[in-house]
C-alpha cells in the first residue's frame with residue numbers, strides 16, 4: 001500500500017537521492033516543502049536551476065564559480081607561484097576560511113581510488129600538470145589523509161618531482177582518514193605551516 005500520494009512519493013524519492021539524506025529526512029523535507037508558501041518553493045526551485053545553469057569550473061583552478069575565473073585566481077595579490085592541490089571545492093573553502101593562505105589552488109574533483117575505479121584520468125590531474133608550465137615554485141598537496149588521498153598525493157609527487165618544482169605535503173595534525181572540510185581552522189593552519197617536502 002502506498003502511504004502517500006504519487007506526487008509526495010516522487011518528491012520524497014528525489015530528495016532521498018541526495019547525499020546524506022535518508023528516507024526519514026527526505027520525508028521531513030518533503031512535508032516541509034509542501035507546507036511552504038508557493039512563492040518560496042518557486043524561489044527555491046529557481047535558485048537551484050539558476051545555480052546549475054550558471055555555475056561552472058574556473059578555467060585555472062577548476063573550482064566552481066560564476067565567471068570564467070574564480071575570485072582567488074583573479075586576485076593579483078595572491079601568490080600565483082604557490083598552488084595548493086585539494087580534492088573538492090569544499091576543501092578549498094575550508095582553507096580560504098583560515099584567511100592565512102596567500103597562494104592559489106587546484107581542485108582535483110576527487111582522488112585516485114583503484115577500488116572505485118577512479119584513475120588519474122578521472123580527476124583534474126592533466127590540468128594540474130599543464131599549469132606547471134607557468135611560473136610555479138611550490139605545489140602543496142592537501143588531499144585528505146585517507147587511503148585515496150595518500151595514493152593521490154604520492155602519484156602527484158612522482159609526476160612533479162622530475163620538473164624540479166618543490167612538492168610539499170600538509171603535515172599530520174589533519175587526523176588520519178579525516179576529511180579536510182570538517183577540520184577546524186587552527187588545525188588546518190598548523191598542517192599547512194608544518195608541511196614537509198616530499
Ligand code: ZN
Nearest residue numbers: 058061070073
Ligand atoms: Zn580559480
